[in-house]
Amino acid sequence: MAQAGKGKLNFRCPACFMRDLDIDMFYDGDKKEYYCLRCCYTGSEADVQQKNRMARFRYRAMAKRFERFDQR
Numbered sequence: 001m002a003q004a005g006k007g008k009l010n011f012r013c014p015a016c017f018m019r020d021l022d023i024d025m026f027y028d029g030d031k032k033e034y035y036c037l038r039c040c041y042t043g044s045e046a047d048v049q050q051k052n053r054m055a056r057f058r059y060r061a062m063a064k065r066f067e068r069f070d071q072r
Contacts, residue, residue: 010024010025011024011025011034011045011048011049011052012024012025012052012055013025013036013038013039013041014041014043014048014051014052014054014055015036015039015041016036016038016039016041017052017055018055021038023036023037023038023039025041025048032044034048
């Protein structure tokens with residue numbers, strides 16, 4: 001099977017990323033949209049960037065270590 005050409009930037013699939021899968025999206029130049037080979041997600045560049053920002057906002061503290069919690 002022929003491999004699809006990647007776009008100018010590597011974007012993560014937002015649907016797969018929410019399930020802790022790091023899958024790069026491919027670019028379809030004819031339709032001018034990005035698509036994921038693993039799931040059925042397709043979207044424009046603006047849509048993919050907006051959903052990736054939302055995922056980064058949700059998981060922004062994932063790498064932090066919390067040692068103390070305020071008990072009130």
